[in-house]
Structure formats: structure tokens, C-alpha cells
Amino acid sequence: MPRPLFLKETILLFVLLVFQGDSKAGIIELGRYTWTSGNNHTFVLVQLDSYVSWHSARLFADQFDSTRSSYLATFTSDAEWTVIRDSVLQPNRREFDQAWLGATDELNEGQWKWVTGEAFSYTGPATLDNLDNEDYLVAWRFGANDPLQWNDINDIRNNSDRLLIEMEPATAVPEPSSLIIALGLPVILAIRSKKRMRITCLTHSPNNVSPDVLSLSCLSKKSNSN
Numbered sequence: 001m002p003r004p005l006f007l008k009e010t011i012l013l014f015v016l017l018v019f020q021g022d023s024k025a026g027i028i029e030l031g032r033y034t035w036t037s038g039n040n041h042t043f044v045l046v047q048l049d050s051y052v053s054w055h056s057a058r059l060f061a062d063q064f065d066s067t068r069s070s071y072l073a074t075f076t077s078d079a080e081w082t083v084i085r086d087s088v089l090q091p092n093r094r095e096f097d098q099a100w101l102g103a104t105d106e107l108n109e110g111q112w113k114w115v116t117g118e119a120f121s122y123t124g125p126a127t128l129d130n131l132d133n134e135d136y137l138v139a140w141r142f143g144a145n146d147p148l149q150w151n152d153i154n155d156i157r158n159n160s161d162r163l164l165i166e167m168e169p170a171t172a173v174p175e176p177s178s179l180i181i182a183l184g185l186p187v188i189l190a191i192r193s194k195k196r197m198r199i200t201c202l203t204h205s206p207n208n209v210s211p212d213v214l215s216l217s218c219l220s221k222k223s224n225s226n
């Protein structure tokens, strides 16, 4: 079972979400890139004004954009990692930690899982040494001239004030014409159906038609005329 959030983390997340819903004070979007030649997902590198745990970052990412599915970034191919590293992370690189990523082995040591449930078959440029029981994935630069890699760090110290969010494409809004068809067709059918009922009422003598084949409007009309 995932470790429950501490009170401090919950309060911090609340503050972050308030900021997000308001003026986004204290939250800086450092970079954004949509991988149009790949999965068409959008990746956003966010800088917070304080260091957060991986769990808080995960919740923040999950609620980043209410119009689409969002989560801490996952990398399931070398192409995905390379493109996002070069377009979002590398231009904003700094010493050591770069941003929380969406994987953990907190449930079973050594068995890394993406938050999306995607297979952790692509292990990337990872250095997962589990030093002091490290269970959370972060983009990392070990030396000033080293390329960006993945590192495992723990959730108590070495927390990050950055997170990398991945967003799926927003749900398509129906075209006006298809909306008219979707909304209009039932109305047209209802009108036509009513018309048939009306014709039935007018062309059949109430005395010759069993009540169970008359519409309620016909029965109402009949009772009103009595």
C-alpha cells in the first residue's frame, strides 16, 4: 500500500492547488513541449517555490489540467526520453536534481512501476542504487558536464522543487454540425412520432380503436371531448 500522506504534505498540496487555481503565484512554467511526431502528449516542466515530496508532486501533476489526463511524466521509449530531455529539461538544467518523474519502487523494492501502469521495460539512463532505501524517480545530473540521467532518491530528504508533467491530448470538442445532428435527430424523430400519433387520433374513430393503441395525448383528447 502507498504510504499515506503526512499532514505537512497535505497542507502543502492544498496551498499549491490554491495557487494553481488562482494566479499561479509561486509556480513557474519553465518549459513546455508537445511531441507531435510521437504520442502527441504535452510535457511541462514546472518549478515550485518550495521543495515537495514525490507524493505531493504526483498529486499536483494529476490535477494540473482539468481538461485532460495529466500525471508525472513517464518514459517508455528512448525516443520519448531523448526528445523531452533535449526540448524541456536540457534548456533548464541545473546541478543535481532536475524534476520528479512518474515512477516508484515503493511497493516492492527493485520493481519499478510507472504511475500510469505502463510497463517499465525501457529503463532509460537510470542509476537506481537504492542508497538509503531510495524509491522515487527523478531526472538528475551527477556532474557538471554529465548528461541528464535518472536517479532514485527518497521522499524524506533530497526532495525536488521541480516536476515534469505529461498531459494527454484534450478531449476533442464536437464540431457544431455533428452537435446539431446529435441533438437535432432525436427532436426530429420525436416531432415525426408525435405527428404520427396526431394522424392516428384524427383518422381513427375513438369508438373503433382500442385504448391500448392510442397515445396518451389521444386518450387525453378523447376524455376532454367527452
Ligand SMILES: [Ca+2]
Pocket (backbone or CB within 6 Å): 041, 073, 074, 075, 076, 080, 166
Ligand atoms: Ca509517457
Ligand SMILES: [Ca+2]
Pocket (backbone or CB within 6 Å): 105, 106, 109, 110, 130, 133, 134, 135, 136, 152
Ligand atoms: Ca528502491
Ligand SMILES: [Ca+2]
Pocket (backbone or CB within 6 Å): 127, 128, 129, 130, 131, 134, 151, 152, 153
Ligand atoms: Ca540514488
